[in-house]
Amino acid sequence: MKENSLWKDAFKRLIQDKMALASLVVVVIYSLIAVLAATGLIASDWAKEVGASNLPPSAEHWFGTDIFGRDVLAKVLHGTQIAMSVGLFTSLIAIPIGVILGALAGYFGGWVDDFITWLYTTFSSIPNIMLLISITMILGKGLFAVYIALGATSWVTLCRLIRGEVMKHKEREYVQAAGAIGGGHFRKLFLHILPNVTHIVIINTSLQFQFAIKSEVILSYLGLGVQGEPSWGTMIDDAKLELARGVWWQLVGATAAMFLVVLAFNLLGDALRDSLDPKLKGK
């Protein structure tokens, strides 16, 4: 009977919070759209000309059409796939690096800590936007460069948080107790301390996702992101010139799609912090 585990408790608190539940639903829907778009089940015909150019929203084309007569809704859905994939791959790069380095630094201290601290201080000394621009420019424009660039900038925050938390837990008596019953470093760090800091990873990932999505939009707008496919960023870039001609639907479609998911991740991040971080309980 694991009904009473802290995770279950936290989850229960989370879904009792209506705002958090709604955010979770939004995130799940976006993930589904991304998966369906990636497998070609929806929005695969985004490149097809389906009507006249720049048609305003109608029953047939809910978000209207763009200058080439392509369906804006299909482009938005395809952009969802791009945005979510950036969030996902960035996290896949940043989490292992951040967690492992942070855990090692916090647990072993000494020169290991000195080295890792130096490493993330160095990385954080190059302003994010500059590092993003440099990496994407050098690796060649495209999604792959965006993944690497965002991954390279975002492990730093996680690493610092994990390091601090592991340091705190290392001194707790339950870890010393694990040593006293004969447990080694591996047991203490991976079986005892890490399960107690995973909430940091979860909260951070939620916020990381929205940061990655926002960054992708800006990088794509700057022409550094996805090439030859629609993304929310390139759609906004297109809209820049269209707005004066009264073509607003492409801008609104992309912005609204992004707003909703970023808002959901932000609210979810806050709700996760409230429900997972016992330190903040009661505030």
Place this chain on the structure above:
Amino acid sequence: MIKYIVRRLLYLIPVLLGVSFIIFVLFNLVSGDPTAVLLGKNATARQMAELREQLGLNKPLLDQYFDVVKSAFTFDFGRSWATKQEISQMIIQGAYPSLTLTVPAFVFATILSLIISLVVAFYRGKGIDLFVRFMCIAGVSVSALAYILFFQYFFAYQLGWFEISGFEYGFPDFVPFIALPAIIFVLLSLGPDVRFFRTVILDEIYQDYVRTARAKGLSEVVILLKHVLRNALIPIITYVVIQIPTLILGALLLENFFSIPGLGGITLNALNSSDFPVIKAMAILSSVLYIILSLVTDVLYTFADPRVKLK
């Protein structure tokens, strides 16, 4: 305290070496041979070799690395590939429009955010607090691009209150050009700033010393403005100072939309023309600025927090 600052100063050396190493790896190792890009498809092998010599790409790697380190101190970044201009000159020219836009906006945004956060911290849990919290979270969820597009379209294009784009040197000539981007800058900063300041202030409000202050008979306003703010200032200083390096680039998008010939514009032009030396120079410049400002933060700490002096 002198000892503390000197120690912090010394710690900057490995960080600076690390930063220049990353930049060196990115621009000198990963980026590959730029001569093909520079000379186009019809270049002969001889031309390429000459250019390589000219750009210093034939030097040993260690020398190339030291060139990077050296440029961090001398600010001698060579010439732009695209415009053939001295990069340090370009930076000096671009700094003026950039700073006239960002500095006043940044100062104003910080002060305004602090005031708003103090007010909502005072009314924590009440309607206004919930409203501001929601507005902040909704505000940061809208793409910066959308704000800029909308404001530019509506206030400059439709209403004609401001200039749509361009820049004039000298006060007050630049005001109509930078006013709208500055307003957008402030709006963009409010969301994240208020969210951070509010959290920091509320963290302090639940400390024991606040209860002591209440037990003395102090009013909530005095407690907030004197006891709480003074303690909250410590994390706020870091947050604010560390943002400064991004100021020279933070207005990147704004400069782009409003065609302001600042450093952001230079960076984006360089990006479009694959002008590596300029990007490299901007990366070095902003990193050096970051490192210097983190030292400034450390020094400010010794004033804000008496506990620091001991360490």
Place this chain on the structure above:
Amino acid sequence: MTSPLLSVRNLVVDFQTGEGVTRAVNNISFDIPAGKTIGIVGESGSGKSVTSLAIMGLLQKPAATIPQGEIIFNGQNLLEYNDAQMRQIRGDKISMIFQEPMTSLNPVFKVGDQIAETIRIHRKISAKEAWDRAVDLMNQVGIPNPSASAHKYPHEMSGGQKQRVMIAMAIACEPKLLIADEPTTALDVTIQKQVLDLLFSLQQKYHMSMLFITHDLGVIGDIADDVVVMYRSNVVEKNNAKEIFYTAKHPYTKGLLACRPKLGANPRRLLTVSDFMDEAGVEKHVSPERVVVFDKETEREKSSDILLEVKNLVTQFPIKGGFFGRTVDHFKAVNDVSFKLKKGQTLGLVGESGCGKTTLGRSILRLVEPASGSIIYDGKDITNVYAEELRLLRRKMQIIFQDPYSSLNPRMTISEILTEPLNIHNVGNGRKERLDMAKELFEKVGLNVAQLNRYPHEFSGGQRQRICIARALMLRPEFVVCDESVSALDVSVQAQVLNLLLDLQQEFHLTYVFISHDLSVVNFIADEVGVMNAGKIIEMDKASNIYKNPKEEYTRALLSAIPKGLVKSDLSALV
């Protein structure tokens, strides 16, 4: 009789929580006469602190509500005052000292300014005058070199000094009533004594009334005229201190008085509150054999085998300093300690915070590496064993920590926690057998097997400490270090856990090193006692000898600082 200075009438305080409304204070009434000290005694969660915060008007709203009651001060009902009126009272007419001197002062202001601030809120005087008054107050509360100390920041002062600053701040406006909420709980016993003496003399000097809140009946006996006993949000007994101490009427009060070990002889097992009343609060008759005093020196079985010998042990920590943070010196936390411990016996290590007792306990177990000296366990030098040998040693030597809240991994179930040592050492065949072993011990420490699959946060502090004990015993060790293992517990729970430790010692033939700052507890449980100061054992003898004939000045100072549980009138008779 004149009307009291402050009178609490039928006070009820409720807290709104996620699960509903909790009643923190249930219809209590008491009076504080002018110039007298009232003590409120009760265990954690009894509602005593909430009562004091209600008087100060410092309850966190809107979570806390006061649906009923009056707090009459100088003929006025404070509960009808608005915020502005309450601020005039706070710090001026009624002031308060809190438990945590470490966090109760603002870290970024000079202490002199913090004291002066209090004065300037309520008196129209210049900054200079306020500062001079602050220095004078610091002198009155016994802070050395007050004019220089006023310029210090809180982190530059010791815990005792910070509490003196808090006191200076509280008496700055010569209040009519001083509320002290566990003001000495976070302090060492000798400092506690000084602070209590200071409060007592200041009360006389300024003719203040005092409301003194504590969990420690001993302390309250030293200082209070009248005592109010709170239990589960209710006042169960109030009377003058003498009556409470000598002829307590309520079974809870009796239990509370009995469960504290005395410095002299004690019964074989301590009496607990449950000896005096059942769960429903109905009084029980205490069986006579439970109160028979027991002489452990004659009655305990004697063994001559030495289990543990520590020779010239030194454990040091590097002091970082200089320009590059290199190690410039070493702090000898344990400095040349030697002792022998016989099988089945208990060595008590007693001393104040920072004396090195915890480091010594951990060094013996090799959880901290000693710098020199040797540890001989069961005839074998274990100072330099490593890897597999050290792991095997863990089966024989165990430790029980102080904090029952942080010593259990919150992400593991109790059965996982208890079977983990078995898994590490590959004891028992398979999951089923290990689980059975866990069950057996879980019952032995007095817990219900049905709760094995729960998580630590679902247990109370006392229950958690029992789980820690069970975990330490899972590998059937011979030797256990108990490091302040009962210090974080309420007195009535503390007695139960001490009894359990003694029962288990008998059943499993355990040898204990029992580390504590509390001399009465050590006296009760230990056969021999070592007094530690500055990393050394300065005196070591049979428990009773230490208490009857202390040889060292420091030991005598420690002993005289223990609250005697005497009432004030008796104390003044002694002077």
